[in-house]
Amino acid sequence: MSDLFASPSDTIEPSTRPLADRLRPMVLGEVIGQTQVLGADAPLGVMLASGSLASIIFWGPPGVGKTTIARLLAHETNLAFVQISAIFSGVPELRKVFESAKIRAANGQGTLLFVDEIHRFNKAQQDAFLPHMEDGTILLVGATTENPSFELNSAVLSRSQVMVLTRLSVGELAMLGARAERELGREMPLDAGARLALWDMADGDGRTLLNLIEQIMAWRVDGPLDTDSLAKRLMRRAAKYDKSGDEHYNLISALHKSVRGSDPDAALYWFGRMLEGGEDPRYLARRLLRMSVEDIALADPQAQTICLTAWQTFERLGAPEGELALAQAVIYLALAPKTNAGYVAYKAARDAARKTGSEPPPKHILNAPTTLMKEQGYGAGYAYDHDAEDGFSGQNFFPETLPRTQFYHPVERGFERELAKRVSYFQKLRTQRES
CATH class of the missing domain: 1.10.3710 (post-AAA+ oligomerization domain-like)
Structure with missing residues (x-):
């Protein structure tokens, strides 16, 4: 195994190493979750079985195993593992990495280059990978939390396979928790309800869960804690939400389609998710007005007035009271009759006007x-x-x-x-x- 694969923490006494490091899987079979990628008939499983590993882009939220899987791929394919972060690396660092990879290739060993946060490299930096990917000097494995379609060059994407990693399910988090308890030699001081609350706090992030477990195991308590006691001692993890990133567009799409689908409960849920994530209520007010024009339109002309009034109410009351007016507009729009006939007519008329202007x-x-x-x-x-x-x-x-x-x-x-x-x-x- 290459020295580059060895973790610096290998020399630290096990009891002083972070729990997440101690539980890092040693083979792909120990990875919890991601069967849609790692299963025998899944893309990565098929690649490994055929002995033909191609460049890969792992796309998924934090704490779901992107770095771990990349390390294990290098281990199982006898490639030298080199890891860089796009946050801290520039062109000089890339040149050094490529030169070292060429030397290894000349000596008969390939290099798996793992690039964390690869979407943070600009176009010129991303282009620098291409010749080395094409001549086999490196096998590129990138990791990103952002949509590769928007953030990565088409040339890099065309030479890679995008694999989507997903948030860990409650069952998978429970498996990870049980593994942590075995490693620590005792159970967490939590009752059944508090355990469920802990999985919820982790929000699908395995690394977050292990960090929380470490905190819990350090407490000195008399008997199992219930849900309320756990909540007092631990801060709930902020929901994953980036107001300018992919998650922003995913959630507003979910809200819009729930309204269009006449489901007030789902619409309120996504509306609440965006507010909890820190979204500007004025942005939501503008989008609600758009929904009233685009999806309700003349089936209920009053919908636009309801949205404008809710917006004005928010401006006068502010948060959090004014958010209730917006929530009521969400309910009204979801239950209103729907039509896009005006929208379709408008687009058809514009198209005709362009052709016969x-x-x-x-x-x-x-x-x-x-x-x-x-x-x-x-x-x-x-x-x-x-x-x-x-x-x-x-x-x-x-x-x-x-x-x-x-x-x-x-x-x-x-x-x-x-x-x-x-x-x-x-x-x-x-x-x-x-x-």
Whole structure:
């Protein structure tokens, strides 16, 4: 095994090493979770079984095993393991890594280069990996908490396989907790409810769980602690949320689709998740207004007023009282009738306008403020709708070279049902006028 694979903590007495380090798996079979990647029929399992390991990008939240799996891959494939962090490394460090890898390759040993936080490298730095990946000098294994589609160069992605690692489930966290208890030689002083609360506090992060267990095992308590006692002694971990990153867009998408799907309970949950994560309520107010226009629209025209009023209420009351007004808007939007007929009509009309942007209006609907314009036929034959039968002239208002097109097709839901009747009524009158 390469010296680069050896951990500096190997020389430290086991009792003084952090629990997370002591429980680090020695083989891939000891890794808890991630069966969608490590299983026999999963991508990484198939690669190892075939003896053909390709460059990989591990995408997932913190504490789910990205670094551990990378180390074990190097161990099981007899590659030298080199780890760098994009936070602390630049071009000079990369050059040294590549030069050392070339020397190993000349001596018959490959190099697995693990790049933590690879998304923090800029485009030029990411491009530097390409020639060394192509000639086999390095096998790149990158780790990122951000969506690789947005953060990594397409050239790097095309030469790698993205593997998604997921948060540990409650059952997997319980397995990790049991492993920690075996290592420490005693059980945690927690009752059944407190154990469940502990798994919840870890929020799918194995490293966080082991750190919490270390704290708990250091306490001197008389008997098992219940949930309330545990909560007093431990701070709940902040929910994973990045207001400018991938999680931000995931949660607002979940909120929007829950509203569109008429599920007020799920919508309130995602609304609460974003507020708990520190989202600006004004951003949520703006997005709620957008939902009222995009998904409820004319099926319930009052929805826009509800959202605007909720926004104004928040501005006057502030947080946390004003957040209740926004929550009520969430409920209203989720339960309102839905239509995107106006949205579809708008896009279709814009598309038609782009394609026929130079066609003039028909002359009969043009104003004629001058004698010359009247001589050119401007306004000639215009029928004033208020003077017409039923207040409807039935004249053509499209360019003379274009056929009449129906963009707006109202649905039979909410107030738009009434608009559908009006559309049908005017279509009937138009046909009568034309006949």
